Amino acid sequence: MVGRAAPSAPKIRLNFLRWCGGNDILQRMKNMREMSFVLSVAALAIVCQGMAAVPSLKGSAEPAGAMGLKVRPLASAQAVPAPTPEAKRYGWKRGSESGEVTHHDVREIWLLHERGCQWKDRKGNKLTLATVSSLCPEFEYDHEERAKIEAAIKEGTAAFKEPTNEQLAKWASQFTGKQIASDAISSFAASRVLEAKLVDFGGGARCAAFFKSKDGAWRYAEFLFAQEAKERDAQRLMKQFLSGVVVDKTKSAAGSVVTEGKWTTMKVPGYIFKTDLPPSQRGAFLKDTSRYMVAMQAAYRRYVPPQRKLGDSTIRVFADKADYDAYAKDTTGEDNTRSIGLWNPSREELLILNQGKDVAERRETMKIMRHEAFHQYLFYATGNGNHAMWFNEGHACFFENVMYSPKKNTVRFYEDLKDRRAGAVAEDPEKYANLVPKILYMNRAAFYGGTLQAVNDKYTAAWAATYFLEKGAPSFEEFAAYRNVLPTYLKETAAGKSWEEATKIAWEGLEAGFPAAFMKFWNKRAGARNYEPPEPKAK
Numbered sequence: 001m002v003g004r005a006a007p008s009a010p011k012i013r014l015n016f017l018r019w020c021g022g023n024d025i026l027q028r029m030k031n032m033r034e035m036s037f038v039l040s041v042a043a044l045a046i047v048c049q050g051m052a053a054v055p056s057l058k059g060s061a062e063p064a065g066a067m068g069l070k071v072r073p074l075a076s077a078q079a080v081p082a083p084t085p086e087a088k089r090y091g092w093k094r095g096s097e098s099g100e101v102t103h104h105d106v107r108e109i110w111l112l113h114e115r116g117c118q119w120k121d122r123k124g125n126k127l128t129l130a131t132v133s134s135l136c137p138e139f140e141y142d143h144e145e146r147a148k149i150e151a152a153i154k155e156g157t158a159a160f161k162e163p164t165n166e167q168l169a170k171w172a173s174q175f176t177g178k179q180i181a182s183d184a185i186s187s188f189a190a191s192r193v194l195e196a197k198l199v200d201f202g203g204g205a206r207c208a209a210f211f212k213s214k215d216g217a218w219r220y221a222e223f224l225f226a227q228e229a230k231e232r233d234a235q236r237l238m239k240q241f242l243s244g245v246v247v248d249k250t251k252s253a254a255g256s257v258v259t260e261g262k263w264t265t266m267k268v269p270g271y272i273f274k275t276d277l278p279p280s281q282r283g284a285f286l287k288d289t290s291r292y293m294v295a296m297q298a299a300y301r302r303y304v305p306p307q308r309k310l311g312d313s314t315i316r317v318f319a320d321k322a323d324y325d326a327y328a329k330d331t332t333g334e335d336n337t338r339s340i341g342l343w344n345p346s347r348e349e350l351l352i353l354n355q356g357k358d359v360a361e362r363r364e365t366m367k368i369m370r371h372e373a374f375h376q377y378l379f380y381a382t383g384n385g386n387h388a389m390w391f392n393e394g395h396a397c398f399f400e401n402v403m404y405s406p407k408k409n410t411v412r413f414y415e416d417l418k419d420r421r422a423g424a425v426a427e428d429p430e431k432y433a434n435l436v437p438k439i440l441y442m443n444r445a446a447f448y449g450g451t452l453q454a455v456n457d458k459y460t461a462a463w464a465a466t467y468f469l470e471k472g473a474p475s476f477e478e479f480a481a482y483r484n485v486l487p488t489y490l491k492e493t494a495a496g497k498s499w500e501e502a503t504k505i506a507w508e509g510l511e512a513g514f515p516a517a518f519m520k521f522w523n524k525r526a527g528a529r530n531y532e533p534p535e536p537k538a539k
């Protein structure tokens with residue numbers, strides 16, 4: 001009986017009499033006597049408080065997120081968006097090798113996987129819907145790599161097609177954090193669903209049921225009342241809710257769009273977009289951007305082949321600067337008011353501030369997105385959050401300027417002399433050629449140090465190095481010695497070398513000659529602009 005709150009005790013008795021077989025009742029009644037003192041206190045409390053009426057449901061059904069169901073949510077309730085799980089980064093060292101790994105809380109990732117939708121009304125009543133697809137995987141530690149957690153969840157799903165009451169009880173315990181025994185699960189008569197089972201939480205604050213909808217999938221619905229409700233009323237509400245469940249056939253398989261509160265989420269292969277742009281701009285923005293970023297990711301893969309399987313990357317686009325600043329501060333713990341785009345590895349989220357709706361402003365938004373999304377891509381593709389600035393920023397700037405073919409949905413690199421990087425190099429190529437060897441070993445602090453102009457110059461030098469290595473070295477025989485710089489850097493960091501060590505190995509014997517080689521390249525680069533690396537093998 002431990003762990004059950006006193007005010008709910010009288011309800012336990014009712015439940016036991018109703019749901020338990022004869023033999024069990026005697027034992028339970030004995031337990032109840034031990035609680036008699038608690039019961040009398042609780043009964044008094046209930047007389048004073050009375051029971052609140054249960055909330056009502058909306059008149060019509062609406063799509064329940066991406067669950068493939070339409071349901072009647074709580075009347076005058078707002079959808080509560082799913083939280084973004086927090087990542088924890090750990091450094092590791094093995095002999096002279098070191099690196100960083102990102103871990104997530106296992107249960108947090110599992111909860112996110114199972115959670116479907118949640119609504120909350122003004123009084124604080126909550127309705128939660130979840131898919132019941134697997135038990136929370138078990139690992140040695142609470143924290144693990146996200147990919148491993150997700151693989152374990154996938155594996156667990158196969159074993160959870162027709163769950164037993166024991167399995168359902170375990171699932172409910174894991175989902176709610178409350179201990180549920182299998183005899184707390186009992187059949188529940190409800191129309192419009194194939195099967196339903198009530199979960200007895202032993203109190204009037206929560207009413208929950210598992211149900212198998214007509215698409216054959218098991219799901220979980222839970223009302224959490226702001227004030228305790230009569231069990232009879234709560235169960236009537238649950239019956240009413242279940243009789244309103246409809247399988248939603250309109251949900252498209254290619255990309256699903258879900259609106260929760262002021263945020264709309266769209267999933268496409270490889271990306272999850274979230275935006276609070278005004279509804280009038282939202283649809284077109286999501287449609288164009290999601291298609292565009294699929295093309296962008298193909299370009300990232302081509303230039304920097306992934307070393308591991310990529311998950312879905314989240315991009316959150318804000319309409320409003322104040323909201324962007326507040327969210328960025330909240331999730332990174334740092335003041336980011338000077339930024340308009342930000343990759344936050346601890347939440348694995350890309351934050352972009354929309355620059356406006358006219359053509360030039362849209363172009364600027366996409367430029368920021370292409371740059372920041374490369375940082376995100378590199379993190380996922382290599383599993384490493386600590387790359388050399390020349391490599392990481394150089395490539396992010398390289399992808400700022402691309403030419404897009406909407407027909408083929410592909411992008412190609414584009415040298416734009418009106419752009420600040422190419423434009424600056426064109427004005428004084430020697431300055432940037434000489435700067436490249438100096439930035440190779442700069443860490444974050446050194447790279448971002450100095451005046452704004454000095455910082456910009458370092459970005460431009462990183463861009464110049466990348467342009468040369470990605471386009472010039474493969475195009476002209478005389479730069480063949482530089483062809484291995486990028487592959488070697490990636491190979492060494494993948495093997496656990498630090499960015500400094502990998503840079504040293506990759507640039508061995510090439511640093512001093514770089515300025516002269518770059519100057520030659522700059523003068524004949526027209527013959528290199530169209531070079532594209534071959535498609536990487538699928539991974």
Ligand SMILES: [Zn+2]
Nearest residue numbers: 371375393396
């Ligand atoms: Zn950057």
